Amino acid sequence: MTFDLDAYLARIGHAGDRRPTLDVLRALHLAHARAIPFENLDPFLHRPVPIDLPSVTAKLLSGTRGGYCFEQNLLFMEALRALGFAVVSLSARVVLGRPADAMTPRTHMLLRVDLDGVGWIADVGFGGTTLTAPVRLDAEGAQETPHGRFRLRRLGDAFVEEILMPTGWASLYRFDLSPTPPVDHEVANHYVSTAPASHFRHRLTVARPLAVGRAVLLNDRLTLYGPDGVRERFGVVVPDPAAFASAFDRALAVAATSGGAP
Secondary structure, eight states: OOOOHHHHHHHHTOOSOOSSSHHHHHHHHHHHHHHSOEEOHHHHTTOOOOOSHHHHHHHHTTSSOOBOHHHHHHHHHHHHHHTTOEEEEEEEEEOTTSOTTOOOOEEEEEEEEEETTEEEEEOSOSGGGOOSSOEETTOOSOEEETTEEEEEEEETTEEEEEEEETTEEEEEEEEOSOOOOHHHHHHHHHHHHHOTTOGGGTOOEEEEEOSSSEEEEETTEEEEESTTOOOOOOOOOOSOHHHHHHHHHHHHHHHHHTTTOO
16 A cells, blocks of 8 residues: 555645655644544443454544554654655554553553664554653653653663653553564554453543643543643544443443442
């Protein structure tokens, strides 16, 4: 399949420079994250989540849907490659809410982009804490992005991505720099979209960076992050309203039996 770069750039609203430079990478990263929401409606509705390129482009370039990490970062990777960037996909172990060295499965997809001998991590698919700018692999300490401070901390042979929260630094995921072949993403995607234990099956998550701050919907709880209280629509069309209503009721019932946790 030939990647429709023009359709992608129109979807994210980028009409500027197309050269494979750091400035362009930063512009695309922010534009993608702001234009295409993170959402898990399909696994939440117990629908399949194909991550072949034709399926992903049909869904995310339609203008009415978003997706999660495998869809978002696959689309971003293909766009970057079409523009001439050197990019490979990586896998991460999500450790949000757990110790940084927790042994969790590799269920998150992210990207490494190399520019002029420098490695950068790009990731447009991590829910309410999605990066809105690439972060430099060899940098120490906090790195500013349009939506918060992040850092990459070494942990043995791995890196831990962390975000600065009001309570301090919080670990998001742990990864190494071994490229991940598509078949491994397929297996991970199958697990997170179909396994009964996967929170994507029973917890609705929709998130989007705003002009200032972020908006995150977890089940029936909308949280707006930002100093000025900006409110924006997510821009997502529910694919099956009847099934959604049933799944939403199911999620609230699960939350109620677990003490209110989303």
